[in-house]
Amino acid sequence: MAILVDKNTRVIVCGMTGKEGSFHAEQMIQYGTQVVAGVTPGKGGTTHLDRPVFDSVKDAREATGADAAIIFVPGPFAADSVLECEDAGVEFITCISDWLPIHDEIRMVNRVRDNNTSRLLGPNCAGIITPGECKMGIMPGNIFKPGPIGMVSRSGTLTYEIVWEMTRADLGQTTCVGIGGDPLPGTRFIEVMEMFEKDPATKAVVMVGEIGGSDEEAACEYMKTMSKPVVGFISGRTAPPGKRMGHAGAIISGNTGTPESKVSALLEAGASVADRTSDVPRLLQEALAKVG
Numbered sequence: 001m002a003i004l005v006d007k008n009t010r011v012i013v014c015g016m017t018g019k020e021g022s023f024h025a026e027q028m029i030q031y032g033t034q035v036v037a038g039v040t041p042g043k044g045g046t047t048h049l050d051r052p053v054f055d056s057v058k059d060a061r062e063a064t065g066a067d068a069a070i071i072f073v074p075g076p077f078a079a080d081s082v083l084e085c086e087d088a089g090v091e092f093i094t095c096i097s098d099w100l101p102i103h104d105e106i107r108m109v110n111r112v113r114d115n116n117t118s119r120l121l122g123p124n125c126a127g128i129i130t131p132g133e134c135k136m137g138i139m140p141g142n143i144f145k146p147g148p149i150g151m152v153s154r155s156g157t158l159t160y161e162i163v164w165e166m167t168r169a170d171l172g173q174t175t176c177v178g179i180g181g182d183p184l185p186g187t188r189f190i191e192v193m194e195m196f197e198k199d200p201a202t203k204a205v206v207m208v209g210e211i212g213g214s215d216e217e218a219a220c221e222y223m224k225t226m227s228k229p230v231v232g233f234i235s236g237r238t239a240p241p242g243k244r245m246g247h248a249g250a251i252i253s254g255n256t257g258t259p260e261s262k263v264s265a266l267l268e269a270g271a272s273v274a275d276r277t278s279d280v281p282r283l284l285q286e287a288l289a290k291v292g
Helices: 019-031 057-064 075-087 102-115 156-168 189-198 215-223 259-268 277-291
Strands: 010-014 034-039 051-054 068-071 092-095 119-121 127-130 134-137 146-153 173-178 204-210 230-235
Touching: 010 019, 010 057, 010 075, 019 034, 019 134, 034 057, 051 057, 057 075, 068 075, 068 134, 075 092, 075 102, 102 119, 146 156, 146 189, 156 173, 156 204, 156 230, 156 277, 173 189, 189 204, 189 215, 204 215, 204 277, 215 230, 215 259, 230 259, 230 277
Parallel strands: 010 034, 010 068, 034 051, 068 092, 092 119, 146 173, 146 204, 204 230
Antiparallel strands: 127 134, 127 173
């Protein structure tokens, strides 16, 4: 099993005829993802990558029965693309786009949450992959392998690094979810942890956080009720005070969002915490051995 996406997921690519959309859509198709259509206004009736292109998401969904969409639209227009997908009834939307104006992001995320008819992943995220079944994102598919470990992360690069360490240690993954580094993610850590807890195929979870915000601490409160072991990694623990970090969500306010507060919350919740990415496989193996 998996969470959110699997071999039956039918995907629309918004912005598929653009440079980024075209490159990553082709990679998704080669991986085996069911990419059923693209959407680019003004190019309806054409084909791209041997898939039909439509002027609107509504037309694409009605013609293909798609239940998911991925957004490769430039940041200033990405929020409208997400809301178009929601209006068309697409159940799962992944927004890869970054540089969204903050007022657009607030409008987009709050509307999707309030209407509660679609789930949004992102924006500014690497996407999601269920190894061997479906890749909706920009991650290198060859480093993933099927297995019992669920993963949720704010950082795409750290996801790739830790997954490669896991795969080399023969620790495959059920689903890897990138929630993105923006201050207002469409899907939060705690929601993904709840999904992994309910997924019978997931035997342990890796949670990769960063300095800034309080999303990790909120997930740790839920973690105290979980039956599955969790291994955590918090990046930025060696960042010098006052140093500006890359992600928009990497903002420390008082004692909230510090690496120390996140590590403490993980330990208090019963998780194992890796000091280095290379420690994650060993901690997973130890955790799995304890639960049998």
